[in-house]
Amino acid sequence: MKVTDVIVKCLENEGVDYIFGIIGSEMLDLADSLSKSRQIQFINVRHEQGAAFMADVYGRIAKKPGVCLSTLGPGASNLLTGIASAQLDHSPVVAFVGQAGIERQHNESHQYVNLVKLLEPVTKWCTQIKASPTVPAVVRNAFRTANMEKPGATAIVLPENFSAQMIPNEPLKVSPVSVTVPAMESINSAKRVIEKYMKPFFIIGNGVIRQEAAPELRMLVDNLQSPAIHSFMAKGVLPEDHPQNFYTFGFNENDLVLPGLQEADLLIVIGFDFVEKLPKDWNKKKIPVLHIDSLPAETNEYYPVEVELVGNIKQTLQLLNQTSLPQKPWEPSGNLKEEIKTVYQLNSESGNMTFTIDNMLHSIEMHTNGDTIVISDVGAHKVSIARTYQPKKPNGLIISNGLASMGIAIPGAIGAKLAAPEAPVICITGDGGAMMNMAEIETAKRLGLSFIIIVLNDSMLKLEVQQMDKKFGESYGAAFLNPDYVKLAESFGIQGRRAQTLVDFDAVLKEALESSNEIFLIDTALEE
Structure with missing residues (x-):
């Protein structure tokens, strides 16, 4: 059995259903081996960056590594942005990258760059195959490492000369990653810390969603009755109408919850990734911290940990909830929650019919159900979505907030739809991000997928302006011209509509949601 046949057997053994990528000369043998798999569907995309974004969002929603591949040189460098995005957002991704044969790696050679050195800074683990019998062990380690907390990207570089070598090896057994929980001594220490302080404030991070700990987190918040806020990527853990929900934090400007946070005497920080916002930006008063996460705290002067609970977040919270915690009800001074709701325009019943992004988001909330997945691209609209849009469940809103790379929304919608075929998927993208990966509409159409693309059409990079x-x-260098998006949609063979008022958008969105078996693009011209 040749090396690439063994790789495919290993991938099947890992439960892989899809591989996103573009085949190049160095990966022809792998393509041939994939063609014989009855389990794995290879999805040939239009750009390697899109392949990595698809794998990223697929992995986030499917709770198992998304897989992408590319050839050497420009294929690998095109993959890089999406790989880095997955790494910083802690999405499990495994990348296979073709490479020149070993015999070409000692001298200057066509399309050869050291891919391990290129990929190492943006992955948890990266290696090049150096001996064909090691393939099963390398693949097993890549998947295991990608899945372990905190999840991230791994990469396997495959030199061309190994692909067709014959080896007898079989896949290694897939064993579950062991789950650890804090000792009861630590749990009791955390209880004593909570008893000691009068004004705890919860900070909820994406680790709560990754480890499926939302029910346990809600129980803890209900038990203590203390206020809570979410990072961008953790939205949906608490319901919008939860009395302790103070919504979202992490904004560069008008982060209204910060004064309330500074009234706290204890911060209970659960599953929060510093890549979203450094503590120096939200804990200037150096309030003591109870750290609950899968990994030990990165301590510094703005993150003064008094007690830390390190282990599986779901099981840790279960143990903490069993300790008869005292109630700690309190509210920040003033009418902070109502102020936040007003400024962030969380009230969908204001009667204001201006075609703003906030009103557009209220329309989406009104017409969608709890299974809907909304994907935000990066730009000025991401900030509005983080403030205003309230998903009805964890992972109901996908935001890239680590690398924060433009262009993720359209390929991300493909990954989301493949991971959750029954869920309605809506991607919201600015015209800058849309044009970066617009070609992947052809990929989605070819696959027979259905989702909604909302393009915010203002002919500028609005955040930079x-x-x-x-x-x-004044602004400079951030304006451009756009194609006719409706005609462009039609050229891909999908539905395209233009909405110039909120009434238009409401009607078109209903039509799009009813067209559940096709891709639907809505070109919007929002009012300032």
Whole structure:
């Protein structure tokens, strides 16, 4: 059996259903081996960046590694942005990258760059196959490492000369990653810390969603009756109408919850990734921290850990909930929650019919059910979505907030739809991000997928325009021209509509949601 046949057997053994990528000369043998698999569907995409974004979002929702591949040189470097995005957002991804044969790696050679050195800074683990019999062990380690907390990206570089070598090896057994929980001594220490302070404030991070600990987190919040906030990527853990929900934090400007946070005397930080927002930005008063996470705390002066509970978050919270914790009800001074709701425009019944992104988001909330997955691209609209949109469940809103790379929304919608075929999927993208990976609409159409694409059409990089206007009084280098998106949609063979008012959008969104078996693009021209 040749090496690439063994790789495919290993991938089947890992439960892989899809591989996203573009085949190049160095990966022809792997393509041939994949063609014989009855389990794995290879999805040939239009750009390697899109392949990595698809694997990223697929892995986040499916709770198992998404897999992508590319050839050497430009294929590998195209993959890099999506791999880095998965790594910083802690999405499990395994990448297979073709490489020149070993015999070409000692001298200057066509399309050869050291891919291990290129990929190492943006992966948890990266290696090059150096001996064909090691393939099963390498593949097993890549998947195991990608899945372990905190999840991330791994990469296997496959030199061309190994692909067709004959080896007898079989896949290694897939064993579950062991789950650890804190000792009861630590649990009791955490209880004593909670008893000691009068004004705890919960900070909820994406680790709560990754480890499926939302029910246990809600129980803890209900027991203590203390206020709570979410990071961008943790939205949906608490229901919108939960009395202790103070919504979202992590904004560069107008982060209204921070004064309330600074009134706390204890921060209970659960599953929070510093990549979303450093503690120096939200804990300037150096309030003591109860750290609950899968990994030990990264301590510094703005993150003064008094007690830490390290282990599986779900099981840790189960143990903590069994300790008869005292109630700690309190509210920040003033009418902070109502102020946040007003400024962040969380009230969908204001009667204001201006076609703003906030009203557009309220329309989406009104017409969608709890299974809907919304994917936000990166730009000014991401901030609005993080403030205003309230998902009805964990992972109901997918935001890239680590690398925060434009272009993730359309390929991400493909990954989301493959991971959750029955869920309605809506991606919201600015015209800058849309044009980066618009070609993947062809991929989605070819696969027979259905989802909604909302393009915010203003012919500019709006966030950069806003920032330059504030700093310099004018903007430069951030404007461009757009195609006719409706005609572009039709050229892909999908539905395209234009919405120029909120009434238009409401009607078109209903039509799009009813067209559940096709891709539907809505071109919007929002009012300022």
